[in-house]
Amino acid sequence: MRTSSSPGHSPPDSPPDNGPASSPDGPLQDKLQQLYSARAARYDLELAPFATLRDEAIAALQLQPGRTVLDLGCGTGLSLPALRQAVGSRGRVIGVELCPAMLVRAQQRVAEAGWRNVELQLASAEQTVLKRTADAALFFFTHDLLQQASALPALLARALKPGARVVAVGLCWAPPWQPWSNAFVLGAALYSVASLDGLAQPWRHLAAALRVSQLERRCLDAAYLLQGCR
C-alpha cells in the first residue's frame, strides 16, 4: 500500500540489484500484528516519554534538505514530522511498517499535514521494495526487526547508498548493578517485543553490517543509541 507518492527532486538511483530479503516468519509476524494492533490507539501516548531520545536520534542522522530517509518499522509515524522537517519539501521520507493498525495512524498524520513527499508502505522492512536508495535510515524501537540477523545485511545493501547514515535506538539490558533499570526493561520488553532474545546487545546484527561510529547508553542504561554508516 502506498499512501502518498510524489516524485522527489533528487535524481533516482539505479535500481537496487539485490532482491528483497526474507520477511519475519509467519508466527513472528502474527505475534507482531497482535501486539501492535492492540497498542495502536494508545501508542503515541505511551511513547511520549521518549520524545527527547527520538529528537536526539533524528538529529544524529545529520539529514540535509533534499535527502531521502527511511523510517523502518515506522509505527504510527511519530518520527515523521521531524524527519520531514529535516529533509524539507524537496527531500523524501519513506516509512515502512508491517502492522496495518499502526500504519493507518501514520497515514492520518501524513494526510493531515498534507506532505506530498512522505511515502508509507505496508510491508515487512525485509521485503520492502524501494524505487531509490536512501541517504539515511532510522530504526527507532524496532527490536524485533533488528533481530533478523540474516535479513539485515541484505536490507541495508538494497535500501541504502554506500556511506548512508544509520541510527538505531532501543531497549537493552542494563548492567546487573542497575536492577531498577532492568526491571523497567523487562516490563517494557514483555509488553512491546515479540521475543526477549538479544536484549543484551540488540544492536549486534546491525552493528555487524555497518561501520559503527558511536554506541552509547541512554535512560539509565535501559536504552542504547547506535550511530554508524553503511
Ligand SMILES: C[S@@+](CC[C@H](N)C(=O)[O-])C[C@H]1O[C@@H](n2cnc3c(N)ncnc32)[C@H](O)[C@@H]1O
Ligand atoms: C515499538 S514500535 C516503534 C514504532 C516507531 N519506530 C516509533 O518510533 O514509534 C515497533 C514497530 O515496528 C514494527 N515492525 C516490527 N518488525 C517489523 C518489520 N520486520 N518490518 C516492518 N515493521 C516492523 C511493528 O509493527 C511496530 O509498529
